[in-house]
Amino acid sequence: MSTSVYIALAAVLALVVGIVVGRLLAGKARQDHEADAKARAQQLLAEAEQQATRTRDERIQQSKDKFRALKQEWEQESRRQKQALDQELTERRAAVVEQEQSIKQLTQTTQRQLEQIQRKETELDATRERIEMQAQQQREKLEAQEEKRRATLENQLAKLEQRTQELAEQQQHVQQQLETISGLTAAEAREQLVDSLKNEAQIQASSYIKDVVAQSKLTATKDAKKIVLETIQRTAAEHAIENCVSVFNIESDDVKGKIIGREGRNIRALEAATGVEIIVDDTPEAIIISGFDPVRREVARLSLHLLVKDGRIHPARIEEIVAKTRKNIDEEIVEIGEKTIIDLGIHGLHPELIKMVGRMRFRSSYGQNLLQHSREVANLCATMAAELGLDVKKAKRAGLLHDIGKVSTEEPELPHAILGMEMAKKYKEHPDVVNAIGAHHDEIEMTAMISPLVQACDAISGSRPGARREMMESYIKRLKQLEETANSFKGVNQCFAIQAGRELRVMVDAENVTDERAAELSYEISQKIEKEMQYPGQIKITVIREMRAVAYAK
Structure with a gap:
C-alpha cells in the first residue's frame, strides 16, 4: 500500500474517533444539564409549595375574618329585624284590639237596629191587618152600593126604552099630521129643510171665514214683526262706510318726486296701468288715490307700496309691479270668496260665482260694503227661514248671491237683480235661488217661498243705523x-x-x-x-x- 492510502485511513479513523468522543462528551454535557434542570425544577416546586401554603393560610385567615364580620352584621341585622317585627306585632295587636272593639260596638249597634226593625215589622203587620180589614169592609160596602146602582140603572133603562118607544109613536103621529097639513111628504120636507140649512151654513161660513182671515192677518203681522225683530237682534253685523278715494301714506315728501318722475312719466305710467287717478299735492306725507273701482284703488295702493319699498321707480318697473299686484289681488279675491262660503256653510258654488263673491269685498253700495251686506242678508235669511220652517240652505245661498249683478261687467244696462238672476241661471243654481235673486227688487214675480225673505232681509240690512250714507x-x-x-x-x-x-x-x-x-x-x-x-x-x-x-x- 502506498503512503496516501495510510494517510486516508488514518484520517477516517481519526474522524470516527472524533465523532465518538464528541458524542460521548455531548451526552455527558446533556446529562449534566438535565441534572441541573431537575435540581432547579425541584427548587422551584419547593418554593411554589411554600408560596401556595402561605397564600392558602392568608386566604383562610381572610375568609375567617370576613366570616366573622358577616356573622356580626347578620346578628346585628337579625336583632334589628327582630325589633322591627316585635314593634310591628305590637302595633298589629293594638290595631286588632281596636278593630275588635269597633266590631263589638258595631255588633251592638246592629243588634239594636235589628230589634228596632223587628218592632217596626210587628207594628207594620198590625197596621197591615187593620188596613186589610178596613179595605175588606170598604169593598163590601162598595159592592153593595154598586149592586144597588146597577139595579137603579136597569130600572131607568127600562123606563127610557119605554119613553123612546112612546116618543117614536108620537113623532110618527106628528109627521102624519104635518104631511096632511102641508101636503108634502117627509122626504120633500127634508130636502127643503136641507136646502135652507145649507144656505144658512154658507152665510155663516162666509162670515166665519172673513173673521178668520182678519184674525190671521193680524196674527201674521204680529208674528212677522216678532220674527224680523228677533232676527235683527240675533244677527250681528259690521258696517263700513267706504269712499271713492284711498290714502297712501309715505315717510317723507321726497318720495313724491320719485313717484311723479321726470316730466311726470312715472305717474302717467302708473295711472295708465292701474286705471285710477294719482293726486300728489301739498298734503304732508300722503298721496291720494282716486277711483270709483275699489279693486283698482287697491291695486294702485299695493303697487305704490312695493315701488316705494323697492326704490326703483320707472315705467317698465311700474308695469311689472302692477301686473304682479293684479295677479295677487285676483288670488286674494278667490281666497276671500272661498273663506266666505266656508264661513257661511255654503257648498257646491260654481268657481265663477266664488270669484264674484270675493269681488264684493272691493265693492260698495250707497257707502255700504257689498260683501258685508251680502253676508248679513244671508245670515238674516237663514234665521228667518229657520223660524218659518223653510229651507235654510237655499235661503242663505240666495241671500249671499242676491247682489252678484253689481260686481259683473256683463250687460251693465240691465238692472243688477235681473243680471244676477241670469248669472245664477247660467251657473246652474236652483230655480228658487234664481227667482229670489231676480225678485228682490220686484223686477219679476215672486214664485219661491224664500223670495220675500231675501227682499225683506235686504231692506233690513240696508236700513240699519249707519249702514248706508245719507245726505247730511x-x-x-x-x-x-x-x-x-x-x-x-x-x-x-x-x-x-x-x-x-x-x-x-x-x-x-x-x-x-x-x-x-x-x-x-x-x-x-x-x-x-x-x-x-x-x-x-x-x-x-x-x-x-x-x-x-x-x-x-x-
Missing part, C-alpha cells in the same frame, strides 16, 4: 221734523231725537198729562209720524212723565 241735510231735516211732530201735541215740554233718529224721547208735563194719556200720546205720535214722514226701519217713541215736587226753605 236730509238727515238733519228728518231729525228736526221728528221733534216738530212731537212738539205739536199738547202737554209736550221737550223732545229729543236720539240713536240716529231711531228713537224719539218725549218729556211731558206731569200736571197736565196722566199716565193713561202718556200711553195714548206715544201711540198718537207714532201714527202721525207714519202718515206724514218717510224714514228707514222703525222709530221708537218713548214718552217720559216725571212728577217733581219742589219746595223752598226760607
Whole structure:
C-alpha cells in the first residue's frame, strides 16, 4: 500500500474517533444539564409549595375574618329585624284590639237596629191587618152600593126604552099630521129643510171665514214683526262706510318726486296701468288715490307700496309691479270668496260665482260694503227661514248671491237683480235661488217661498243705523221734523231725537198729562209720524212723565 492510502485511513479513523468522543462528551454535557434542570425544577416546586401554603393560610385567615364580620352584621341585622317585627306585632295587636272593639260596638249597634226593625215589622203587620180589614169592609160596602146602582140603572133603562118607544109613536103621529097639513111628504120636507140649512151654513161660513182671515192677518203681522225683530237682534253685523278715494301714506315728501318722475312719466305710467287717478299735492306725507273701482284703488295702493319699498321707480318697473299686484289681488279675491262660503256653510258654488263673491269685498253700495251686506242678508235669511220652517240652505245661498249683478261687467244696462238672476241661471243654481235673486227688487214675480225673505232681509240690512250714507241735510231735516211732530201735541215740554233718529224721547208735563194719556200720546205720535214722514226701519217713541215736587226753605 502506498503512503496516501495510510494517510486516508488514518484520517477516517481519526474522524470516527472524533465523532465518538464528541458524542460521548455531548451526552455527558446533556446529562449534566438535565441534572441541573431537575435540581432547579425541584427548587422551584419547593418554593411554589411554600408560596401556595402561605397564600392558602392568608386566604383562610381572610375568609375567617370576613366570616366573622358577616356573622356580626347578620346578628346585628337579625336583632334589628327582630325589633322591627316585635314593634310591628305590637302595633298589629293594638290595631286588632281596636278593630275588635269597633266590631263589638258595631255588633251592638246592629243588634239594636235589628230589634228596632223587628218592632217596626210587628207594628207594620198590625197596621197591615187593620188596613186589610178596613179595605175588606170598604169593598163590601162598595159592592153593595154598586149592586144597588146597577139595579137603579136597569130600572131607568127600562123606563127610557119605554119613553123612546112612546116618543117614536108620537113623532110618527106628528109627521102624519104635518104631511096632511102641508101636503108634502117627509122626504120633500127634508130636502127643503136641507136646502135652507145649507144656505144658512154658507152665510155663516162666509162670515166665519172673513173673521178668520182678519184674525190671521193680524196674527201674521204680529208674528212677522216678532220674527224680523228677533232676527235683527240675533244677527250681528259690521258696517263700513267706504269712499271713492284711498290714502297712501309715505315717510317723507321726497318720495313724491320719485313717484311723479321726470316730466311726470312715472305717474302717467302708473295711472295708465292701474286705471285710477294719482293726486300728489301739498298734503304732508300722503298721496291720494282716486277711483270709483275699489279693486283698482287697491291695486294702485299695493303697487305704490312695493315701488316705494323697492326704490326703483320707472315705467317698465311700474308695469311689472302692477301686473304682479293684479295677479295677487285676483288670488286674494278667490281666497276671500272661498273663506266666505266656508264661513257661511255654503257648498257646491260654481268657481265663477266664488270669484264674484270675493269681488264684493272691493265693492260698495250707497257707502255700504257689498260683501258685508251680502253676508248679513244671508245670515238674516237663514234665521228667518229657520223660524218659518223653510229651507235654510237655499235661503242663505240666495241671500249671499242676491247682489252678484253689481260686481259683473256683463250687460251693465240691465238692472243688477235681473243680471244676477241670469248669472245664477247660467251657473246652474236652483230655480228658487234664481227667482229670489231676480225678485228682490220686484223686477219679476215672486214664485219661491224664500223670495220675500231675501227682499225683506235686504231692506233690513240696508236700513240699519249707519249702514248706508245719507245726505247730511236730509238727515238733519228728518231729525228736526221728528221733534216738530212731537212738539205739536199738547202737554209736550221737550223732545229729543236720539240713536240716529231711531228713537224719539218725549218729556211731558206731569200736571197736565196722566199716565193713561202718556200711553195714548206715544201711540198718537207714532201714527202721525207714519202718515206724514218717510224714514228707514222703525222709530221708537218713548214718552217720559216725571212728577217733581219742589219746595223752598226760607
